[in-house]
Amino acid sequence: MQLDNIPWFIRGIACGGVVVTEPDEEGVRWAGEVVRRSENCTIRLIVFRDGGSGAARQSVINAFQQLGVDGEGIERFGMVAWPVASRVGRP
Numbered sequence: 001m002q003l004d005n006i007p008w009f010i011r012g013i014a015c016g017g018v019v020v021t022e023p024d025e026e027g028v029r030w031a032g033e034v035v036r037r038s039e040n041c042t043i044r045l046i047v048f049r050d051g052g053s054g055a056a057r058q059s060v061i062n063a064f065q066q067l068g069v070d071g072e073g074i075e076r077f078g079m080v081a082w083p084v085a086s087r088v089g090r091p
Contacts, residue, residue, distance in 0.1 A: 039086030052078020
């Protein structure tokens with residue numbers, strides 16, 4: 001399966017990478033072996049300010065947007081992440 005979104009909890013893989021997945025007894029698919037890595041990377045941060053509140057996460061996302069990188073947050077873990085495309089072979 002080729003990843004088309006942020007792999008929140010899988011290290012060493014990013015959007016565009018390919019992993020083997022296997023369903024559990026409830027049908028939830030879990031990533032396994034990495035088949036092919038992409039040239040991209042994922043940046044993840046845990047936001048501690050204000051307990052990782054929505055406003056605190058959004059302020060971090062906004063700071064990166066000013067650098068031209070769009071990200072997203074996940075409330076339950078107070079995290080923010082950005083898929084960063086490789087610039088290999090591009091000016």
